[in-house]
Amino acid sequence: MAADAAATVGPVRLLRADALPADLRLDDDLLVEADSLDVLPRLPGGAFDLVYVDPPFNTGRERRLRSLASVRDEHGDRGGFAGRRYRSRVVSDLSYDDSHEDYLAFLRPRLEQARRLLASHGTLYLHLDYRESHYAKVMLDELFGRDCFLNEIVWAYDYGGKPRSRWPAKHDTILVYVRQAGAHHFDADAVEREPYMAPGLVTAEQAARGKRPTDVWWHTIVPTRGAERTGYPTQKPEGVLRRAVAASSRAGGWCLDFCAGSGTLGAVCRQLGRRFVLVDVNPAAIAIAAERLGGEAPARPARPARAGT
Numbered sequence: 430m431a432a433d434a435a436a437t438v439g440p441v442r443l444l445r446a447d448a449l450p451a452d453l454r455l456d457d458d459l460l461v462e463a464d465s466l467d468v469l470p471r472l473p474g475g476a477f478d479l480v481y482v483d484p485p486f487n488t489g490r491e492r493r494l495r496s497l498a499s500v501r502d503e504h505g506d507r508g509g510f511a512g513r514r515y516r517s518r519v520v521s522d523l524s525y526d527d528s529h530e531d532y533l534a535f536l537r538p539r540l541e542q543a544r545r546l547l548a549s550h551g552t553l554y555l556h557l558d559y560r561e562s563h564y565a566k567v568m569l570d571e572l573f574g575r576d577c578f579l580n581e582i583v584w585a586y587d588y589g590g591k592p593r594s595r596w597p598a599k600h601d602t603i604l605v606y607v608r609q610a611g612a613h614h615f616d617a618d619a620v621e622r623e624p625y626m627a628p629g630l631v632t633a634e635q636a637a638r639g640k641r642p643t644d645v646w647w648h649t650i651v652p653t654r655g656a657e658r659t660g661y662p663t664q665k666p667e668g669v670l671r672r673a674v675a676a677s678s679r680a681g682g683w684c685l686d687f688c689a690g691s692g693t694l695g696a697v698c699r700q701l702g703r704r705f706v707l708v709d710v711n712p713a714a715i716a717i718a719a720e721r722l723g724g725e726a727p728a729r730p731a732r733p734a735r736a737g738t
């Protein structure tokens with residue numbers, strides 16, 4: 430679905446770069462196809478409970494996800510049950526550029542805006558990996574103040590190839606900063622509990638209730654055949670974002686993702702009764718997010734060729 434200059438899909442308003450008003454009012458949820466730096470200055474300061482952003486990780490290469498389906502073809506190159514032949518057909522081929530000459534110069538003005546947009550009780554979640562997280566932390570200490578650092582969350586997963594020459598890198602880092610030290614909203618009881626690692630060491634009652642998650646989040650990647658799978662490369666699991674949104678935003682509060690990809694933050698906001706603004710420069714991302722949030726579910730790939738993180 431292409432984003433019209435200003436259209437409404439369900440309760441979401443779609444906007445495109447060439448039709449951005451000088452001031453973006455927060456009434457409908459928004460899905461904006463534009464460079465985030467053109468959008469963020471138009472949003473009202475102090476309006477957001479939470480900013481979650483999962484920018485490109487600066488891997489130095491295009492991030493691409495081709496999804497394949499098997500179709501019957503008597504001349505196909507693959508054999509199947511009862512002598513049937515099949516060939517693979519590409520059902521979607523999505524990508525975005527992930528190579529930045531000066532990555533911090535890309536991030537800095539956007540994070541300055543993120544700070545301006547947060548309410549005094551608001552919180553930033555910046556999702557990165559080992560390539561840039563340390564440099565970004567130093568920058569956020571400078572922009573937000575070291576006293577506004579709340580957590581370094583490790584999202585650990587176990588999927589994909591494992592090199593034998595080093596420890597396989599199987600975690601992302603989410604840096605968490607609050608707008609104003611000591612004033613931030615954090616609802617520990619709103620977060621879904623998880624099983625104890627050693628339930629034999631706690632009472633049966635505690636084991637049944639589960640434990641509150643710590644700053645290390647074991648969570649699977651988006652399953653290749655899972656219902657939430659959109660086919661967008663590097664799509665993040667709703668379960669990971671759900672923790673952040675549940676803990677750090679209030680019911681009905683506004684949340685922002687300015688590198689929104691397939692719209693995972695919007696999907697989670699819907700589940701938890703929050704409002705959202707999603708921005709992405711890639712038309713393919715906005716089309717997927719629009720379908721996910723406002724229209725019919727996207728067609729499911731029968732056999733994704735490669736999974737993102």
Ligand SMILES: C[S@@+](CC[C@H](N)C(=O)[O-])C[C@H]1O[C@@H](n2cnc3c(N)ncnc32)[C@H](O)[C@@H]1O
Pocket residue numbers: 463464465466483484485486525661662663664665666687688689690691692693694708709710711714
């Ligand atoms: C890692 S992906 C986000 C994936 C998303 N969290 C999800 O669950 O689908 C990063 C996104 O940032 C977008 N992006 C890169 N540069 C951008 C910019 N200047 N403004 C807005 N979006 C940008 C890319 O198009 C890509 O969709």
